[in-house]
């Protein structure tokens with residue numbers, strides 16, 4: 001049976017999985033959603049004995065129905081290999097009354113690696129299937145994390161090139177070092193003399209330039225994007241929720257069919273949407289706890305039914321969740337308005353025009369699977385210290401936001417179901433905030449000194465991703481003005 005994808009803004013538009021991956025966004029600005037959510041075909045018991053790659057195949061084959069078994073297995077095997085520092089790929093750690101699902105064992109030690117290590121392979125396979133002859137050029141603007149994860153994923157993948165633009169003074173020194181030391185003959189990193197919005201707008205303008213697209217095509221290239229609304233990123237994220245359930249079952253922490261809760265530190269709503277899809281596939285999940293930091297648009301949405309981005313943007317210690325427009329929420333909105341694409345479009349238009357929208361009571365009633373809460377900066381720091389002191393386990397700031405939201409959920413509901421917390425980054429990625437939370441005395445130490453302290457204190461070896469950049473050579477030093485971005489792309493690709 002083949003599964004098609006339709007646009008959230010026009011249900012008449014239908015494409016195959018590989019076409020949706022190639023396009024990213026529908027022409028009408030909508031997001032692609034599967035016509036139905038498929039059910040798992042294997043029993044939970046059978047899943048319990050499978051490796052990560054095997055679970056990935058069982059889940060992904062149901063969504064990417066126009067991929068052959070060989071094509072999909074090839075993509076999976078090339079993604080989840082020694083780039084990860086553990087065979088388990090996504091280990092579960094029991095601590096402080098919950099199970100932390102560590103999604104940070106890939107190349108850049110954050111959860112975006114889970115999807116960005118397979119996306120390049122899904123994309124090149126999709127290109128072949130649709131007789132695309134051009135090389136795919138990935139163009140990305142980054143405020144730090146996504147750029148590096150995309151570079152690592154696409155590095156040396158045949159048939160692709162990746163160009164990342166970042167704001168020269170708008171990323172952390174470690175983030176910049178991670179990017180400018182990126183290896184791979186097909187990787188290009190460019191600093192722009194502007195801020196993140198300039199970089200983002202520049203990339204959007206290049207994407208929208210029809211004349212440039214024609215020039216590209218004549219030279220054997222076409223653009224694609226690696227951003228988080230691509231179903232090629234969403235589908236691989238469903239896998240680890242199924243895998244975590246399988247591991248709990250295998251370790252006899254739960255019995256077959258027992259319901260668990262899942263807590264997700266949320267920004268763009270991609271990760272938690274994947275957990276929701278897993279529930280709809282038949283995975284026994286009771287509540288999806290959506291955790292926000294001080295930018296608590298989603299908490300307000302779940303409690304009031306109004307989504308309102310008209311508020312101050314707050315910089316927090318969990319920067320990857322500093323977001324006021326959660327793009328992937330559109331997929332949930334579309335679903336709770338019973339796939340009424342006109343209604344969804346109306347709400348999204350209101351969001352772009354007025355910065356807000358309100359859902360109906362009937363739609364609100366369909367949000368019962370979700371519970372929203374948030375953590376302040378003080379609560380985030382305190383939970384890192386408390387969990388470290390009581391268990392020795394050190395979590396990062398994003399995961400800490402989830403830990404706080406879970407504690408608030410427990411206090412509100414007394415629900416004692418076993419709970420998986422998505423642990424989205426290694427504490428080594430946010431060392432300074434983590435160490436300062438544990439003890440103020442660390443404040444005057446240097447970055448790498450802190451890394452060594454954290455390693456001692458947590459009894460965890462320094463991850464390769466950090467070890468590498470201590471000594472890595474700078475391989476990219478291109479800097480350009482905002483208005484030179486297009487020319488820079490031309491120069492990189494050798495076209496004019």
Ligand SMILES: *Cc1c(COP(=O)(O)O)cnc(C)c1O
Nearest residue numbers: 266267268269270271320424425
């Ligand atoms: C991107 C990111 C998140 C947020 O995930 P969404 O899918 O955007 O909700 C949380 N934590 C970390 C470390 C991230 O990099």
